[in-house]
Amino acid sequence: GAGVSQSPSNKVTExxxxxxxxxxxxxxxxxxxxxxxxxxxxxxFLIYFQGNSAPDKSGLPSDRFSAERTGESVSxxxxxxxxxxxxxxxLCASSWGSGHQETQYFGPGTRLLxx
Amino acid sequence: SQKIxxxxxxxxxxxxxxxxxxxxxxxxxxxxxxxxxxxxGRGPVFLxxxxxxxxxxxxxxxxxxxxxxxxxxxxxxxxxxxxxxxTYLCALINDYKLSFxxxxxxxxxx
Numbered sequence: 001g002a003g004v005s006q007s008p009s010n011k012v013t014e015x016x017x018x019x020x021x022x023x024x025x026x027x028x029x030x031x032x033x034x035x036x037x038x039x040x041x042x043x044x045f046l047i048y049f050q051g052n053s054a055p056d057k058s059g060l061p062s063d064r065f066s067a068e069r070t071g072e073s074v075s076x077x078x079x080x081x082x083x084x085x086x087x088x089x090x091l092c093a094s095s096w097g098s099g100h101q102e103t104q105y106f107g108p109g110t111r112l113l114x115x
Numbered sequence: 116s117q118k119i120x121x122x123x124x125x126x127x128x129x130x131x132x133x134x135x136x137x138x139x140x141x142x143x144x145x146x147x148x149x150x151x152x153x154x155x156g157r158g159p160v161f162l163x164x165x166x167x168x169x170x171x172x173x174x175x176x177x178x179x180x181x182x183x184x185x186x187x188x189x190x191x192x193x194x195x196x197x198x199x200x201x202t203y204l205c206a207l208i209n210d211y212k213l214s215f216x217x218x219x220x221x222x223x224x225x
Binding site: 004031033035040041042043045048050056091093095098099101102103104105106107108109 | 214
């Protein structure tokens with residue numbers, strides 16, 4: 001079946017512009033996660049959705065970052081007034097549930113470059 | 116502060132040899148630990164999960180150990196093949212949240 005998909009695959013933007021990154025999770029997966037991966041670094045947790053609600057937004061770096069999820073499906077991560085330090089790969093993952101043993105399935109990521 | 120450290124150097128090995136990767140952590144008490152593989156331009160792919168009460172887990176040519184006293188996990192790729200070349204990430208699980216190490220890049224020479 002289809003895996004997690006993300007769009008766009010690459011995004012180049014100018015500093016100060018807003019960007020929207022999209023994630024389509026695996027159908028039926030109730031949990032959805034956003035991570036950020038900077039060059040040479042590990043993945044950083046950003047936000048977690050269970051259904052359409054986000055019980056944990058603790059990883060969002062600043063109030064310029066927001067995310068929503070609709071219909072227990074698609075999620076959008078929005079970065080307002082982008083800064084050069086926002087340049088990274090943004091990865092989305094989904095899982096059936098959110099227990100300790102649930103496997104998270106990752107999308108290919110969106111490579112964001114802020115000039 | 117919490118830290119997860121993996122081999123800082125990339126690993127270059129000859130085909131057929133065993134690659135051993137290290138994951139050390141501090142200020143965590145994980146009940147579970149996972150290993151992922153990441154190829155260039157792709158998202159991580161789950162390989163193995165090991166529980167705190169499991170000393171060792173195997174899957175085909177992969178073996179993982181988990182020592183909660185040493186706060187360390189070792190990841191072994193036996194009879195390595197060029198197709199095993201990738202970056203390998205360890206991740207600690209806290210409820211739903213994964214905390215990742217920076218990864219170790221393995222290159223297997225034919």
